Amino acid sequence: MRNLKTVFSISIIVSLLFGCSSVKITDSWRGLKTLDVKNKNIMVVSKTEDRSIQIRFERDLVEELQENGFTCIESHVRFPFSDPTEKVGKDKTKEVIKKLRDNNIDVVIISHLVDSKRYTTLITTGETMYLDPFPYRYRRYRSFYGYSDSYYTQYHTTEQEGVTYVLETLVYDLTLPSENQLISVITSEVDNPSKLSVTSEDFSKVIVKNLIQ
Template identity: 40%
Template sequence: MKTLNKILSILILIIMVTSCSTVRVVSNWNHSKELNLNDKRIMVISKTDDNIVRSQFESDLVNKLREHGLNSMESLTVFPKIDTEVKLNENEVQKIVEDLKNKGVDIIILNTLKDTQEYTRTEITGGGYSTLYFPTYFRGPNGTFYRYYNSIHVKSEPESTITHTGKKYILETVIYDLTKTDNEQLISVITTEIDNPKSLGTISKDFSKQIIKKLIK
């Protein structure tokens, strides 16, 4: 039975370590306590050449924004292709901003992959201790035997080590308010960490939930 329990515990640990994907916010900066996104048209942009990833992340975040009554749209519907290698000068950036304003866009939510980090994690199972109690006798000064209980600690099972290699993705979400002056347009920066993602759909939805929590109080 102990062997079976040990095998089951190892299998559960493997599933937890290799299958779970987590999204957590590691930093959050807002220009002001209240981000007023009401009555404004929001465009969500995911900066990637992979249109499958781009479409998933943009549509999930847009759907979450709409659930809160916010007017939002995916950039994919306006800009079908994004070349992330092209570097724009200040005039070109300003022209794009003006074009977005002319299309009625007030807020831009830009998601960018900033870094990836590989890691190795070691998990140790087993090696627990059991306590054994046993009676001990000693002779008292009047020749009478007294009994008390002593104890020892012994290992109940050997240790097992599981080593797992994973990857973390660091994403940065930057929010601009195009209705403000140039030096006040940056209103929020959110950095998230995605640990060892397995499913694009699940991760994208979890990511959207975390971003919404920071944007809408």
């Protein structure tokens, strides 16, 4: 009679690992070779209807900028009653810029969601089994038969859905002429975010790294 027992289990991931947030830059443009904004007052804006997300993203980006020597503040702190998602027409743009300049804001960094893409990933798991060809009492005859331990692996494939969010970060220098105020555009992707705090911190680090290059 043959005896079958599990020795260990292994997991093989065919594609992306789920449950972890991954932030990466997919495109970047800047109007100036070097962004000369370190000595200017910066306001960070996260355009979202979710107040908790806005506060978290603005706070983490401001903290990361400050750690790198920038002077900045969150929009929800400077303008606590403003709506970051409110659309501003061309006729009111000058008015908004004047208000910002009157509040000692030189540079504005605005991040917003531009797209989301769902996808399906195949995850294959394998369980390795040990096959003992003989009962325990016959183990002393192993050398007579000359066999070696036998292993085999059973594989199982499952589908798991994920989502990638595409974010755009715009940097405006309000001290420049109006036609030159947009000085940088950064497009980034957040893959399958699992926790707001982790995603926000990772996003902040990636954006600031790009800005100081």
